[in-house]
Amino acid sequence: MSSLQKCPNGHMYDPSTHPQCPHCRSKQGGPEATEPSSGTKTTPLQSMSPFASAKTEPLMPTASSEGLRSASTTPGFMTTQSDGEAKVFNPVVGWLVVVEGPARGKDFRLIAGKNTIGRDAEASAQITGDEQISRSHATLYYYPKVNAFYLEDHSTHGTFHNGEPVVQRIKVENMGIIELGKTKLLLRALCDTGFIWDEFNA
Numbered sequence: 001m002s003s004l005q006k007c008p009n010g011h012m013y014d015p016s017t018h019p020q021c022p023h024c025r026s027k028q029g030g031p032e033a034t035e036p037s038s039g040t041k042t043t044p045l046q047s048m049s050p051f052a053s054a055k056t057e058p059l060m061p062t063a064s065s066e067g068l069r070s071a072s073t074t075p076g077f078m079t080t081q082s083d084g085e086a087k088v089f090n091p092v093v094g095w096l097v098v099v100e101g102p103a104r105g106k107d108f109r110l111i112a113g114k115n116t117i118g119r120d121a122e123a124s125a126q127i128t129g130d131e132q133i134s135r136s137h138a139t140l141y142y143y144p145k146v147n148a149f150y151l152e153d154h155s156t157h158g159t160f161h162n163g164e165p166v167v168q169r170i171k172v173e174n175m176g177i178i179e180l181g182k183t184k185l186l187l188r189a190l191c192d193t194g195f196i197w198d199e200f201n202a
Contacts, residue, residue: 102129132181
């Protein structure tokens with residue numbers, strides 16, 4: 001049974017099938033890599049699947065991809081600046097403010113698309129200290145096309161809007177109260193009948 005060997009660049013390879021490190025040879029533009037010496041036909045690296053790569057290092061995030069990942073609920077809207085450069089536009093469209101419950105006084109920024117509410121650390125509005133709130137309790141959506149907010153319940157404990165149970169996705173107006181567990185949230189909309197970001201209409 002052959003053992004793997006490490007080349008000076010840190011790549012692991014099998015010396016019984018490759019006399020030299022195939023990773024280094026492909027990067028340096030060396031001779032074509034071959035299959036094990038059993039009388040089989042040699043196979044150029046170029047003919048291999050485009051998904052097979054000698055590179056093992058993870059791709060470093062670019063500024064644009066990092067921007068997409070930092071927008072936790074939606075990738076935002078692509079806009080073009082005056083210099084022709086593309087930019088992700090993902091502005092605030094409103095806020096949820098805790099007006100009652102253990103997290104009273106805390107606020108959460110809302111963006112276009114999906115805004116999750118719950119105890120989960122990945123939630124857009126993470127409510128802590130209220131054990132009656134599920135990890136993924138509800139979702140508040142903002143749709144730029146209709147310039148409106150909609151609420152959807154995901155919890156067995158239930159979600160209420162202005163005192164009424166949410167049994168299907170419903171529209172939430174500015175200053176509407178969302179109740180889950182012992183917590184009440186006030187929707188303070190920035191985008192409403194009086195304002196909408198120009199880029200949403202582009």
